[in-house]
Amino acid sequence: xxxxxxxxxxxxxxxxxxxxxxxxxxxxxxxxxxxxxxxxxxxxxxxxxxxxxxxxxxxxxxxxxxxxxxxxxxxxxxxxxxxxxxxxxxxxxxxxxxxxxxxxxxxxxxxxxxxxxxxxxxxxxxxxxxxxxxxxxxxxxxxxxxxxxxxxxxxxxxxxxxxxxxxxxxxxxxxxxxxxxxxxxxxxxxxxxxxxxxxxxxxxxxxxxxxxxxxxxxxxxxxxxxxxxxxxxxxxxxxxxxxxxxxxxxxxxxxxxxxxxxxxxxxxxxxxxxxxxxxxxxxxxxxxxxxxxxxxxxxxxxxx
Numbered sequence: 001x002x003x004x005x006x007x008x009x010x011x012x013x014x015x016x017x018x019x020x021x022x023x024x025x026x027x028x029x030x031x032x033x034x035x036x037x038x039x040x041x042x043x044x045x046x047x048x049x050x051x052x053x054x055x056x057x058x059x060x061x062x063x064x065x066x067x068x069x070x071x072x073x074x075x076x077x078x079x080x081x082x083x084x085x086x087x088x089x090x091x092x093x094x095x096x097x098x099x100x101x102x103x104x105x106x107x108x109x110x111x112x113x114x115x116x117x118x119x120x121x122x123x124x125x126x127x128x129x130x131x132x133x134x135x136x137x138x139x140x141x142x143x144x145x146x147x148x149x150x151x152x153x154x155x156x157x158x159x160x161x162x163x164x165x166x167x168x169x170x171x172x173x174x175x176x177x178x179x180x181x182x183x184x185x186x187x188x189x190x191x192x193x194x195x196x197x198x199x200x201x202x203x204x205x206x207x208x209x210x211x212x213x214x215x216x217x218x219x220x221x222x223x224x225x226x227x228x229x230x231x232x233x234x235x236x237x238x239x240x241x242x243x244x245x246x247x248x249x250x251x252x253x254x255x256x257x258x259x260x261x262x263x264x265x266x267x268x269x270x271x272x273x274x275x276x277x278x279x280x281x282x283x284x285x286x287x288x289x290x291x292x293x294x295x296x297x298x299x300x301x302x303x304x
């Protein structure tokens with residue numbers, strides 16, 4: 001049995017870890033200690049995607065079968081060395097209310113959050129003080145559509161974005177759908193980026209109306225893939241690459257190769273959501289398949 005609490009020093013920062021034997025994913029026997037181990041091992045590839053971004057956490061103090069809560073503000077007892085950024089609440093019309101957001105720039109902060117049972121980490125498309133440097137296309141399947149249908153739509157979206165010089169990099173959501181992440185210039189505001197995403201989503205929906213919708217109404221989604229262009233709004237966040245998800249088993253949002261996406265979309269491979277151990281194996285094999293997101297992309301075309 002691991003001790004209830006013990007102190008560790010990581011990169012010169014002192015942390016207290018607790019309850020490492022507590023089951024976070026009971027069906028898998030996956031403990032909080034294993035959550036911390038996963039985030040520690042995935043740190044070299046997840047930290048570049050977290051750095052400089054205000055992080056929203058979803059915490060599960062008693063595991064995925066217990067109550068959970070979203071957390072944007074700094075929690076009580078936040079160490080003085082954790083980077084905080086005081087920002088207006090995204091979407092606030094008055095821009096008066098502010099929150100002390102946590103920014104995860106280093107391994108000690110990542111481990112500290114894992115110890116707080118922050119299983120899921122979600123980030124916006126912008127870095128603090130800057131315009132969006134990412135365009136995100138969220139592909140949300142309405143049952144009975146699933147990851148296979150998302151994969152087919154992802155290929156269509158990739159090819160359409162390429163016509164505008166926009167490169168797309170795929171990842172699973174870790175739940176039922178997937179996202180395409182696209183590096184952009186960081187010189188256009190969220191409204192412009194969201195407007196572009198909406199136009200492309202509506203264009204594809206008009207081309208393949210039986211399989212794709214760009215409308216948010218749930219009534220029109222069954223059997224279709226909803227292209228959620230609204231994820232690019234300043235107030236929205238998307239699950240961070242490599243973040244765990246609060247499912248029955250410890251799946252994670254996993255970067256994919258386009259060969260894998262095409263294989264699933266054409267039916268030559270089975271859809272698959274990767275678990276923590278598989279993600280670590282994939283990192284050993286591929287490195288960070290989303291490393292190119294760190295390089296600025298193009299300016300998005302706008303309507304005259």
